[in-house]
Amino acid sequence: MADNVNVCVDNEVHRSQGELRQRTDGGSSRPVSENNGGGGTRGSEVELNGQPPTAQRPAAPPAQVLTDSEDEEDEELTLKYGAKHVIMLFVPVTLCMVVVVATIKSVSFYTQNDGQQLLYTPFREDTETVGQRAINSILNATIMVTVIIVMTLVLVLLYKYRCYKVIHGWLFISSLLLLFFFSFIYLGEVFKTYNVAMDYITLAVIIWNYGVVGMICIHWKGPLLLQQAYLIMISALMALVFIKFLPEWTAWLILAVISVYDLLAVLCPKGPLRILVETAQERNEAIFPGLIYSSTMVWLVGMADNVETKNNSTTPPQTDSQAVPMTPTSPGEDDGGFTRDWVGHQEQQLGPLQSTDETRREIQQMPSARPPPDDEEERGVKLGLGDFIFYSMLVGKASATAHGDWNTTLACFVAILIGLCLTLLLLAIFKKALPALPISITFGLVFYFATDNLVRPFMDQLALHQFYI
Numbered sequence: 159m160a161d162n163v164n165v166c167v168d169n170e171v172h173r174s175q176g177e178l179r180q181r182t183d184g185g186s187s188r189p190v191s192e193n194n195g196g197g198g199t200r201g202s203e204v205e206l207n208g209q210p211p212t213a214q215r216p217a218a219p220p221a222q223v224l225t226d227s228e229d230e231e232d233e234e235l236t237l238k239y240g241a242k243h244v245i246m247l248f249v250p251v252t253l254c255m256v257v258v259v260a261t262i263k264s265v266s267f268y269t270q271n272d273g274q275q276l277l278y279t280p281f282r283e284d285t286e287t288v289g290q291r292a293i294n295s296i297l298n299a300t301i302m303v304t305v306i307i308v309m310t311l312v313l314v315l316l317y318k319y320r321c322y323k324v325i326h327g328w329l330f331i332s333s334l335l336l337l338f339f340f341s342f343i344y345l346g347e348v349f350k351t352y353n354v355a356m357d358y359i360t361l362a363v364i365i366w367n368y369g370v371v372g373m374i375c376i377h378w379k380g381p382l383l384l385q386q387a388y389l390i391m392i393s394a395l396m397a398l399v400f401i402k403f404l405p406e407w408t409a410w411l412i413l414a415v416i417s418v419y420d421l422l423a424v425l426c427p428k429g430p431l432r433i434l435v436e437t438a439q440e441r442n443e444a445i446f447p448g449l450i451y452s453s454t455m456v457w458l459v460g461m462a463d464n465v466e467t468k469n470n471s472t473t474p475p476q477t478d479s480q481a482v483p484m485t486p487t488s489p490g491e492d493d494g495g496f497t498r499d500w501v502g503h504q505e506q507q508l509g510p511l512q513s514t515d516e517t518r519r520e521i522q523q524m525p526s527a528r529p530p531p532d533d534e535e536e537r538g539v540k541l542g543l544g545d546f547i548f549y550s551m552l553v554g555k556a557s558a559t560a561h562g563d564w565n566t567t568l569a570c571f572v573a574i575l576i577g578l579c580l581t582l583l584l585l586a587i588f589k590k591a592l593p594a595l596p597i598s599i600t601f602g603l604v605f606y607f608a609t610d611n612l613v614r615p616f617m618d619q620l621a622l623h624q625f626y627i
Contacts, residue, residue: 243539257394258554267347276403283405295407314430337369393546417599424593545594552602569609573601
């Protein structure tokens with residue numbers, strides 16, 4: 159995030175060092191001239207930029223002060239944008255979980271047990287013994303996680319071999335089903351719950367407009383807020399489907415196993431998600447917007463800031479922080495914004511450039527030829543839609559199975575936000591893509607079982623005996 163600032167600091171330090179070196183050379187020639195002249199005066203000393211050598215020596219402290227101020231500004235930017243993007247992720251995650259919990263509390267369709275299950279969970283949990291139920295839930299979770307792993311490997315292979323049309327078609331069909339079919343089911347159940355009468359023609363028009371606008375915003379272009387709203391709704395609908403059709407024990411096991419798989423898939427050298435991110439970074443390509451929620455319009459790879467994003471403008475690419483900073487004697491490298499046109503323009507206004515305190519102060523106040531970087535587009539935090547889905551699934555399942563207890567639901571909600579905050583803190587430290595599920599899901603599961611089995615009975619006994627603390 160601070161690469162551009164570091165480049166400017168390095169360039170300024172090198173320029174200051176170059177001036178100091180020239181001034182030191184000028185100062186060292188003074189004794190030679192005095193010795194050769196046999197008691198020559200100071201008027202015969204070598205001058206640089208029209209100033210005596212004695213006035214040019216103290217030049218290092220201003221450069222150091224400028225460097226320190228740049229470092230302080232860099233730290234302020236890090237804190238500012240770090241906190242800003244934490245909030246920009248908290249808001250959509252909170253909205254997604256609120257939509258799921260509000261639907262669970264109001265629409266009974268997603269909580270009633272009508273015996274329907276997903277194709278990937280063929281084993282039923284309504285058994286006579288607890289052991290058989292545990293075995294069936296383990297088998298269901300194994301099948302479900304295996305399907306997720308296989309589909310992830312297929313996606314990575316398709317991306318590695320540049321089968322972009324197949325991936326786009328896959329994501330297009332998935333978005334089509336979510337925006338049209340599952341949205342139709344959702345609206346129908348909401349209308350039934352609130353006893354709203356509506357004919358099928360009007361409902362079809364609503365679904366058609368909603369789905370078409372969503373497909374355009376997700377897979378083509380549209381306003382950022384509208385695109386983010388559709389991604390949040392897609393995640394909420396998918397979480398509601400899992401809550402509805404996954405048995406209780408199977409859902410908890412899937413959450414636990416998928417967090418471990420996410421950890422291995424992102425951090426292991428041969429993990430599929432790590433291969434996907436590294437391949438996208440090598441190609442300077444963006445991961446498909448149907449898979450990633452971004453807090454900015456530019457689709458960067460992973461959750462970390464990508465300093466090697468492609469420059470789509472007509473200007474030549476600037477050097478990054480790993481390139482050699484420009485010095486006053488290296489014209490072939492990055493000019494730091496001081497182009498020939500800029501120098502000519504300054505000479506017309508200020509005359510021949512001389513390195514004095516006044517001219518440097520005036521030059522610093524003049525506009526630079528290099529356009530300022532658009533930090534709002536280059537900075538941003540990315541979160542996979544799968545993280546939204548499993549976060550909302552955990553909170554929604556807690557709301558549906560915790561005997562209607564709000565304490566358990568709120569505990570899971572707070573636990574997920576704490577885990578997300580810790581994940582973003584680790585992201586700022588390591589500056590690379592990190593899994594977002596392990597910490598949050600672990601905290602959520604611990605808070606759920608602790609609150610549901612310890613805090614809730616304790617609070618019930620306090621209310622029963624009318625004892626308030």
